[in-house]
Amino acid sequence: MSTRLAYQYVVLRCVPRPDREEFLNVGVxxxxxxxxxxxxxxxxxxxxxxxxxxxxxxxxxxEALSFVELVCRGDERAGEAARQSLGQRFGFLKAPRSTVLQPGPVHGGVTHDPARQLEHLRERLVG
Structure with missing residues (x-):
């Protein structure tokens, strides 16, 4: 029997006009x-x-999403954020810092396969 692993995720939202509070999910x-x-x-x-x-x-x-990818990979082009532990990098990415690209609330769950779960969330929440 495989192990169930706890995970956390945030949906990344593009908010073109914050004054209208409309957004489109663009990443997880x-x-x-x-x-x-x-x-x-x-x-x-x-x-x-x-x-x-x-x-x-x-x-x-x-470009903003590419930066998120660099941080996740620990790529030096992302600067100091990429040199942190995975938990600290996730903390960095879940904190609001842009008016156009914003993280939603943190959600959690359990999975046997984090990569498969991420793909499932993308299909369900982003498209």
């Missing part, structure tokens, strides 16, 4: 301490983003 970050796992999956639907705000810079959104 999942952290599983027991499996030493931290990863993100992203999907940017430019057409849907432009429907929320015709002037949005989609490349800027993609």
């Amino acid at each position: 970050v999942l952290h599983c301490q027991a499996a030493d796992y931290l990863d993100v999956v992203c999907h940017v639907d430019a057409e849907r983003l432009h429907a929320l705000h015709s002037g949005i810079d989609v490349d800027q959104v993609r």
